[in-house]
Amino acid sequence: MQRQLRLCLLIFLCLLSKEILAQEKPFAFNLVTGSKDLTLGKITGITQDKWGYMWFVDQGNNQVERYDGYRMKIFKNNPFDTNSIHSFGLENIAADSSGNVWLPVSGEVDKINSATGIVTHYKLKIAGGDAIIVDHLGVIWIGGSDGLCQFDPKTGKAIYYSHSDKDSTTLSNGPVRVLYEDKEGTIWAGNGFPFVPDKDGGLNKFNRTTGKFVRYTHDPNNPKTLINDKVRAILEDSHGTFWVGTQGDGLHIMDRKTGTFERLTYDPKHPEKLSRPPVKKGDSSDHITFIKEDISGNIWIGTYDEGIERYDPLTKKITHFIADTTSVSGFPDSTTWTAFTSRDGTLWIATETSNLLYRVDPFRKSITHIPTGETANSFVEDKNGYLWVGTEGNGVFKFDQHNNVIAHFIHSPSDPLSPPENHTMISDASDEDKIWSASYNGIRIIDENTNKLYKFSSNSDFFKDSSQYGFVSVLEDKKGVNWFATWGGGLLRYNPKDGSVKQFLPDPKDPASISSNNLNHLLEDRQGRLWVIGGGGVSKMDRKTGKFKNYLPETFIPSIYQDSKNNIWAGTEKGLYLYNEKSDSFSPFFSLFADISTLGIGGIIEDDNHNLWLTSFSSIIKVNPLTKECFIYGEKFGIGKNSLAVWGKSFKNKKGQLCIGNGDGFSIFYPQELEIKRDFKIFLTDFFINSISIVPGISNSIQKPVEEINDLSLKYNQNNLAFNFSAMDYRDPESISYYTMLEGYDNTWRKVLDEKKLQYFNLPQGTFICHIKAFDKDGEQAEKTIIIIVNPPWWQTWWFRISAIVLLAAVIYLVIRWWLSRKFKLQIERSEKEKQLAELNQKATELEMKALRAQMNPHFIFNSLNAINRFILQNNKAHASEFLTKFSRLVRLILQNSSFPLIPLEDEIEALALYLELEALRFDYHFDYQIKVDKDLDVAVIKIPPLIIQPYAENAIWHGLMHKESKGNLVIELYDKGDLLYCKITDDGVGRKKAGELKSKQASTHKSMGMQTTAKRIEMMRGKTEGSAVIIRDLVLPDGTPGGTEVTLKIPLIYD
Known part of the structure; x- marks a missing residue:
């Protein structure tokens, strides 16, 4: 009985598998209603400009709308504004490569500049605007009721083509209702009005070189001609097939080389054959309104009264869409008027009766779904390439390489070797012929070769009675140790060598214990680390200590995975997390503003191109880990809302196919089958x-x-x-x-x-x-x-600030220049008056300086002669001779220097040194002297008046040192400070007070004319400079007695 039930279930699942695989989710026809301020009327013309705007000719509202996916911008006639479109006859529209759209009306074509909204009117001699295209040269072609117009916007010239019964190389008769340019640049014109019972019409091929046409019309005796002359639809598809649609049952494929047509008429005995939908008897107005190709290569054929057909050239499958009022996203009409395929692949379809506009995303590649009745929670591929699948409630399945079920293992109370429970998860064993099978009520081992189950033998009570917990995952590590994750019983470690079992449970007092006793999966990474996940986060085990490091606490973790680059990924209820080795932590992989950042992630798997594939409740997500780019596969790929389960796991087989567990089985596909390239710009x-x-x-x-x-x-x-x-x-x-x-x-x-x-x-x-x-x-x-x-x-701005500064500087410069000019003029006037006075003052000063020098020279000579006289009286011939020799040298220097108002400082020092040597000789070397010159002082270029220091040196010797009982010292220092030359004469004589007392006791008083004269000369040199030219300071010894005199002369610095 159990075997029969199992066989019935297996047959049922196989049939269900074929049923589901054959099912395809119908296309969604999405209604375009307009915008919040506009309800669309009947749309008769559609185009797309260079930027991607959709343009609709809204005949119902007598206007044109520009649509960006959210907003509608309206262009309509304003009788008071010449910059507005025409008010009557709007039906068709075309876009050029420059961003303009063109609207043909009777006797005119209007150009709308999409960027500026400016409308330009061009007058033409054409009746109506039944068709319009812009060719690859930018030439505008307009079809009307009286023929065809070729208009060049660059030159403004128009050429007209019309029908002539006498010339077969002219356009065929009837209004031009469709225009088309093929890939070779050939212009095709379809003529004929399907609503008028006449025989006008035909297909016309234009020769640009000759300006002639080749007509293709219906011939009752030739089945390789058009079945009807009223042509409304033309298409050259991506494979080069040339399609022509006419009135009635008029779907054709044309051989342009031979000029013949293959009529694809409806055959009621073979409705699977390609044709348009059958035409109702007596419906003379029904015709093919459009033929379009979508981005997937499917051909869409619209009819005036009988809906739409979609033809897949690869599978030869035909899908017929006709009035469907039962579905929100179905096609609710049976009539169509026009269609357009935009660059993103969207198919736009405008209806005739309901006056509605629909958009269809025709891209669809359904993912193959394999039903198992319950969620696929684990996968194992054996050595023969068979796929084993564990489920959440329907046991274990074994599939062959063609996804056919060849074995099914479910629980049977009468069979002790059957799975103990149908909630089963499987995993690889070290023995390549064995598979672990874990369920809530126990562990089984499956033999891949015999398809038989064996009980897991162990003397441990943990495996004899598991009523307190359920086994959910088994891991056999590289050392042969078995690890069992349980729901309710924590982690078990079983050593087959000695039969020992150790249980790891959470301990609130021990932060190094495992995070939860409710576990669902185990992972041993390439580094040998053991990762455990479950209801309390992620736990990483230290094999040596048996301690755990816990991550993402209080977070449910359905999956953990190590990719080919050794990254550890965790799928959580809060999104995808990545483990960072350096920081030893998990962090969210997606940025917070990404819409998928908070999706609950179940399974994780890596494909052969190193992309990650994730599962959420309603989609499969492909992620590039390097760029974080992702693609979401949802309803368009046959994945229903909430069809995936958090327990569903992911797997990659040896062929590179991915298996993704979902709510009632699993999906299987090659990743490259789902690749899409789309142009997506803002x-x-x-x-x-x-x-x-x-x-x-x-x-x-x-x-x-x-x-x-x-x-x-x-x-x-x-x-x-x-x-x-x-x-x-x-x-x-x-x-x-x-x-x-x-x-x-x-x-x-x-x-x-x-x-x-x-x-x-x-x-x-x-x-x-x-x-x-x-x-x-x-x-x-x-x-x-x-x-x-x-x-x-x-x-x-910086240029203004610079200009202002320059201008201000110029004004200041001009003011200063004016002020200086004015001052200069006043100075000139004043200087004329002062010049004479200055000259007189200069002469007076020079005379006075000469007089002073005249007083100075005799004074010094007089003192020197007194010294020589003293030596003679003392009968000191040697000293007198030496003195006389040096005196003659000194006199020669004095006479030489006295003829100049200023002499070099070095000459003055030389004369001073001779004088001091003479005085020391005269007084029998009763004192020592020193002349100290600052090393930075340039004595060769500094100029001073002659004999300006000597009087003060003489005074120090005569009145200070000569009255001293012991040998005295005289120091003369020369240095500069600022713009002055300082001369400091220091003696350690008796001081000014004692010298004055001694002087008063002498019989004759001698006035020091030399010092007075020198002081006056220095004052004249200084002019109006503040401060004293001569500073005399009495020196005092530590015991309070006079210690000599210091005289400082401040002489203006004058350079040669």
Whole structure:
């Protein structure tokens, strides 16, 4: 009975597997309603400009809308404004490569500059605007009811083509309803109006060189011609197939080389064959309205009355979409009017009857799902390539290489060797033929070859009775030791060699104990460390001490993983965490502003390209660990909301396929199958300064289109800014999250709310960097950076400050120059008067100086002759002869120097030295003398009056030293200080007081004319300089008795 039940269940699961694998989630037709201030009317024309804006011709509201995914900008006729579009006949629209869009109406084409909003009108001789394209040369082609117009905007010239019954190389008859340029640059025109019962129409191929057409029309006798002449749809797909759609059952593939057509008509006996949906009998207006190719290469065929068909050229599968009112995201109409594929792959479809606009994201690659009835919680691949899968409540499955179930192990009360419980987790054993199987009620070992289960034998009570806890994971480490993670019983270590078992339980008093007794997984890393996770965080065990280091306390950890670069990753209920070896800690991997930063992470696995694959409750996430770029695989890939389970584990087989456990089985796929490359950019759509919308190039300094702005230089009073922005991604614009930061002002990332608008008020002067980041739900991201410079007012600029300083300096210079000029003039006038007086004063001074020198020279000579006379009287011939010789030298110097008002200081020193030597000789060397000259004093260039020091030296000898009983000393020092020459004459004689007393006792009194004359000469040299020229100081010995006299002369420094 058990075997029969197991066989029935196996058959059921196989059928269920095929059923699920065949199921494909229907496409979502997302209604585009407009914006908060606008409800869309009937859309008859769609295009996309160079920046990515979608443009809609809204015939219902008689206007044109520009759409960025969030906002609609309206262009409509204003009878009082010539800069507005035409008011009647709007139906079609096209965009050129310069950012302009073109609107054809009867007798005119309007050009809208997308950047400035300026409308330019061009008059043309064409009736109506039934079709329009812009070719690769920028030439505008417009189809009307009376033919075709070729208009060159660069030259303003237009060429017209019309039908002629007499010339088969002209355009076929009927209005031009569709225009198309193929990859070779050939222009094709489809003619015919399906709502009029005439035979006009046909397909036309234009020859640019000759200006002629080749017509392709219906021939009743040739099945390789068009089935109907009223052509409305043309497409060359990515494989070069050329599709043509006409009225009626008119789907065709054309061979352009032979000019023949393959008619793809509906066959009721073979509805799987490619055709348009069947045309209802009597419906003469039904026709193919569009043929488009989506980003995945599928062909979409729209009809006027019978819905849409989607054809997959690879699988040959046809999907028919017709009125579906039961689904919120289904196609609720059976009619279509036009369609357009935008650059991001979004398919836009406008209906005829309901007047609605839908967008469809056709990209879909469903991930293969293998059902097991319960969550797949563990995987093992055996040596034969078979995949073993443990589940949360349906036992263990064994799959072959084609994902077919070949064995299923479930609990059977009557079979003691069956799994003890259906909640089973499996893991590798050291024996390559064995697999560990852990369940809440015990441990089993599976033999891969025989598919039989054996009980785990151990004498330990821990394994005989596990009613208090359940086994959830088994790890056999590199040393052969078995580790068992339990739910409720902590960690068990079993040594097969001696049968010993040790249990590790949390101890609130011991921080080095394991974090929880509820565990779910074990990991031995390449370094030999044991990691244990569960309901209380992560625990790392020190094998030597048996102690634990705990991380992420009170956090539920479903998974832990070591990648190929030895990084340790932890999937937690709070997101993905990465272990840092240096800091010995776990930290969040994603930044806080990323939408996936707080997703609960279950399984973790690494693919062959070193990307990590994570599982959350509703998506599979691919992460590049180096760049942190991520891609989220959700509903578009067949993964339903909350379909994944936190207990689901991840696994990579030997072929590189990934297995991801989910709510009722697992998904299996090659990572490269899901790769997508998309263009995802952020553009500014509007720019406001002080609440005024800025139009580039119009009365402002912003010359570039708003969409191309990467830097701004603003005036100081333009510091209130606002931006509207959009990622121009229409697959699911509502799911895109935006974050902004103004670096240098507010260095914090902030999430943008619904308006997708950025505002800054009263920005200070300086340079700022505005960052805008966008993340879609698939993990794609983009960033735009804008450099904003708010310049200071002109009076605070550096150039103004420099100019002001220069100007002020110039004014000061001119004032000083005027003042000096005026003063100079006054001085000239004054100097004329003073000149004569100065000359007289100079002559008087020179005469007086000469008179003083005349007094000085005889005085010195008189004293010297007295000395010679004294030697003669003393009959001292030797001294008299020596004295006379030196005296003659001295007299010669005196006579030589006396003829000059100033002499070099060295000459004065030489004369002074001769004089002192004569005096010392005359007084029988009763005193010693020294002349000290400062080493920095340049005696050769300093000039002083002759005999200006000698009188004071003479006075010191005669009145100070000669009255001293003991031998005396005379020191003369010469040095400079400031602009004065100092001469200090110091003697240690009897002092001025004693000398005066002695002088008063002498019979004859001698006035010291020399000193008085010298003092007067120095005063004349000093002029009006303050202070005394001669300073005399009495020296006193320590006992209070006179110690001599010090005389200091201050002589102005004069250089040669």
